[in-house]
Amino acid sequence: MRLVLEKRAEHSAKMALLSPIIAIVLTLITGGIIFALRGLDPLAALYVYFVEPLATSWSIEQLIVKATPLALIGAGLAISYRASAWNIGAEGQFTAGAILGAVIPVFLPDLQSPLTLLLMLLLGIAGGMAYASIPAFLKNRFGTNEILTSLMLVYVVQLLLDWLVRGPWRDPQGYNFPKTVAFSGWQTLPSFQLLPPSVGPVYVNLGAVFAVLAVLALAVLMGRTLKGFELSVQGLAPRAGRFSGFARNRTVWFCFLLSGGLAGLAGICEVMSTVGQLQPGISPGYGFTAIIVAFLGRLNPLGALVAAFALAISYLGGESAQVALGISDKTARVFQGILLFYILACDTLILYRLRFQGPAASLVETRT
Amino acid sequence: MSEQLLSIILTIITASTPLLLASMGELVAERSGVINLGVEGMMAVGAVSGFGAALLTGSPYLGVVAALVAGAALSLLFAFLTLTMVSNQVATGLALTLLGLGLAGLAGESFVGQPGVQLQKIHVPGLSDIPFLGPILFGQDLLVYAALIIAAGTSHVLFRTKAGLVIRAVGDSHQSAHALGYSVAGVRYLCVMFGGACAGLAGGYLSLAYTPQWVENMTAGRGWIALALVVFASWLPWRIVAGAYLFGTITVMGFALQAHGIGIPSQLLSALPYVVTILVLVVMSGNKALTRANTPACLGQPFVPDR
Numbered sequence: 001m002r003l004v005l006e007k008r009a010e011h012s013a014k015m016a017l018l019s020p021i022i023a024i025v026l027t028l029i030t031g032g033i034i035f036a037l038r039g040l041d042p043l044a045a046l047y048v049y050f051v052e053p054l055a056t057s058w059s060i061e062q063l064i065v066k067a068t069p070l071a072l073i074g075a076g077l078a079i080s081y082r083a084s085a086w087n088i089g090a091e092g093q094f095t096a097g098a099i100l101g102a103v104i105p106v107f108l109p110d111l112q113s114p115l116t117l118l119l120m121l122l123l124g125i126a127g128g129m130a131y132a133s134i135p136a137f138l139k140n141r142f143g144t145n146e147i148l149t150s151l152m153l154v155y156v157v158q159l160l161l162d163w164l165v166r167g168p169w170r171d172p173q174g175y176n177f178p179k180t181v182a183f184s185g186w187q188t189l190p191s192f193q194l195l196p197p198s199v200g201p202v203y204v205n206l207g208a209v210f211a212v213l214a215v216l217a218l219a220v221l222m223g224r225t226l227k228g229f230e231l232s233v234q235g236l237a238p239r240a241g242r243f244s245g246f247a248r249n250r251t252v253w254f255c256f257l258l259s260g261g262l263a264g265l266a267g268i269c270e271v272m273s274t275v276g277q278l279q280p281g282i283s284p285g286y287g288f289t290a291i292i293v294a295f296l297g298r299l300n301p302l303g304a305l306v307a308a309f310a311l312a313i314s315y316l317g318g319e320s321a322q323v324a325l326g327i328s329d330k331t332a333r334v335f336q337g338i339l340l341f342y343i344l345a346c347d348t349l350i351l352y353r354l355r356f357q358g359p360a361a362s363l364v365e366t367r368t
Numbered sequence: 369m370s371e372q373l374l375s376i377i378l379t380i381i382t383a384s385t386p387l388l389l390a391s392m393g394e395l396v397a398e399r400s401g402v403i404n405l406g407v408e409g410m411m412a413v414g415a416v417s418g419f420g421a422a423l424l425t426g427s428p429y430l431g432v433v434a435a436l437v438a439g440a441a442l443s444l445l446f447a448f449l450t451l452t453m454v455s456n457q458v459a460t461g462l463a464l465t466l467l468g469l470g471l472a473g474l475a476g477e478s479f480v481g482q483p484g485v486q487l488q489k490i491h492v493p494g495l496s497d498i499p500f501l502g503p504i505l506f507g508q509d510l511l512v513y514a515a516l517i518i519a520a521g522t523s524h525v526l527f528r529t530k531a532g533l534v535i536r537a538v539g540d541s542h543q544s545a546h547a548l549g550y551s552v553a554g555v556r557y558l559c560v561m562f563g564g565a566c567a568g569l570a571g572g573y574l575s576l577a578y579t580p581q582w583v584e585n586m587t588a589g590r591g592w593i594a595l596a597l598v599v600f601a602s603w604l605p606w607r608i609v610a611g612a613y614l615f616g617t618i619t620v621m622g623f624a625l626q627a628h629g630i631g632i633p634s635q636l637l638s639a640l641p642y643v644v645t646i647l648v649l650v651v652m653s654g655n656k657a658l659t660r661a662n663t664p665a666c667l668g669q670p671f672v673p674d675r
Contacts, residue, residue, distance in 0.1 A: 144653040148596050152642040163635035330474040337467025344455040
């Protein structure tokens with residue numbers, strides 16, 4: 001008996017909606033099996049992992065903190081991947097944004113005004129864009145594979161960050177720790193209460209607002225504008241795109257600047273809020289996890305926002321499982337990887353039907 | 369001075385071997401038309417499996433076998449998704465890297481800080497004792513020779529045998545190969561698994577010979593450099609050997625300069641291989657005549673036979 005694919009007459013709208021859900025359910029089942037194999041009660045472990053992060057107002061706060069960079073980066077990547085511009089280096093653009101934005105607190109710690117805040121955010125975006133423009137330029141000018149160049153640049157900028165915080169940018173009063181001065185005042189993101197205090201104290205910072213605004217703007221771009229149509233066509237049917245006169249070079253530039261700028265914004269927001277200074281390891285792999293966010297969100301900005309929360313849960317669950325169950329928080333990364341596999345497998349079902357073909361059936365087929 | 373030169377040359381060989389293994393495997397997969405971006409993940413899993421198996425059994429050779437099997441097993445997952453389920457190869461390869469790095473980090477947690485089992489260098493009485501050339505030619509560990517033999521074998525099979533012709537046919541025109549009655553998916557499954565086994569070996573080499581220990585993220589982007597080497601070599605096996613040794617040299621030169629106390633930040637030297645990779649990719653992709661002749665025409669394209 002063998003597994004064969006049969007093309008559907010048209011793509012299944014039902015499967016398009018169901019596939020991410022099936023993928024999540026399959027991941028949960030796999031997770032349960034993994035927990036059971038390690039001698040844990042699978043249901044209790046899954047509860048700790050995936051439900052507890054939603055249980056308290058503090059954990060909701062943390063969830064939003066983790067979902068913010070994932071949504072910002074993931075929405076940009078979703079659009080890039082939709083247009084087949086493979087920016088894999090968001091982790092590097094995140095770091096580049098954080099570094100460029102940090103120029104202000106490192107060199108001008110006394111520059112304190114609302115404009116400082118704006119300036120830092122703009123520098124963050126500019127840093128991400130500038131760094132993403134390297135693979136975009138090389139792709140357009142020389143045809144260099146953007147996947148490899150954008151990824152190589154991640155390592156380069158992480159080493160640059162390491163050098164900066166251990167060398168020239170190190171806080172002289174920092175007891176030799178590899179970090180810059182702590183950001184303060186207008187050089188950090190203000191936060192505010194999300195819900196009325198009677199419901200529960202849930203503080204969010206400005207970054208979360210940017211994430212929601214960016215997702216909405218991109219959803220309008222993709223759903224309501226010619227540019228969005230142009231991007232989709234180039235991804236779905238590159239030849240048709242060329243015949244329609246859509247310039248491929250412009251699309252590559254657009255996608256890389258957009259996704260790089262958003263990654264840079266995520267980077268500067270992260271160091272202006274949660275991290276509070278520049279140091280090695282400012283990101284637990286947000287730029288890479290955002291790749292999963294983009295796919296889980298079906299390469300759709302609004303979907304990416306939902307998916308960002310799903311993956312934020314896996315980060316938080318990993319932390320709480322480490323405390324409550326004594327299992328490594330690295331389990332989270334395994335879950336994330338498995339999830340992406342299931343998503344990609346389920347996406348096949350949108351275009352194809354699965355059939356098991358017995359030996360008899362294939363005999364009949366060869367006769368016809 | 370010659371003592372120093374010798375030790376540098378020996379380090380270069382050790383640094384080049386994992387790149388050679390991983391990129392040779394990827395070359396075969398790509399020749400059959402499949403681009404597997406999961407090399408980094410397969411290497412990481414190979415490294416942790418090899419380390420663990422060697423630690424448990426005390427035998428580095430069983431470690432090598434475990435690394436090979438682990439790499440191949442992970443690539444089978446990739447093959448099932450991309451070939452049977454015709455998922456997007458780029459995305460699936462990335463998924464494989466993320467999963468592999470995660471699995472390796474999780475599995476290796478208890479190995480951190482443990483002294484590993486070293487893959488010993490061979491010693492041929494007489495030959496290995498020849499000054500200078502002896503240790504270089506006759507005093508390496510077995511995987512160094514295995515990597516070169518795999519390279520020679522790959523070159524021979526791809527260009528001098530019928531099997532190689534079939535592989536290249538599948539990679540250049542899967543429709544025609546299918547029409548001629550060859551199993552496109554079958555050939556690709558085998559080639560992808562060969563790539564996985566080689567990547568696993570490469571990872572095992574890192575944790576058994578290069579630095580016999582387990583450190584998270586010890587692959588440090590070598591899987592990606594291996595992918596770039598395939599482009600650099602324009603899909604020709606012997607150029608992969610040259611490229612791998614060139615990159616090994618660049619890596620080691622960084623460390624050698626550092627050891628001489630030249631006032632360059634260590635981070636800059638560590639970044640050198642990545643920067644050189646980008647430069648090399650730019651030069652190669654700028655040279656259309658060189659790359660286009662050998663690029664498998666169906667690289668990255670899914671294939672579903674009409675029925």
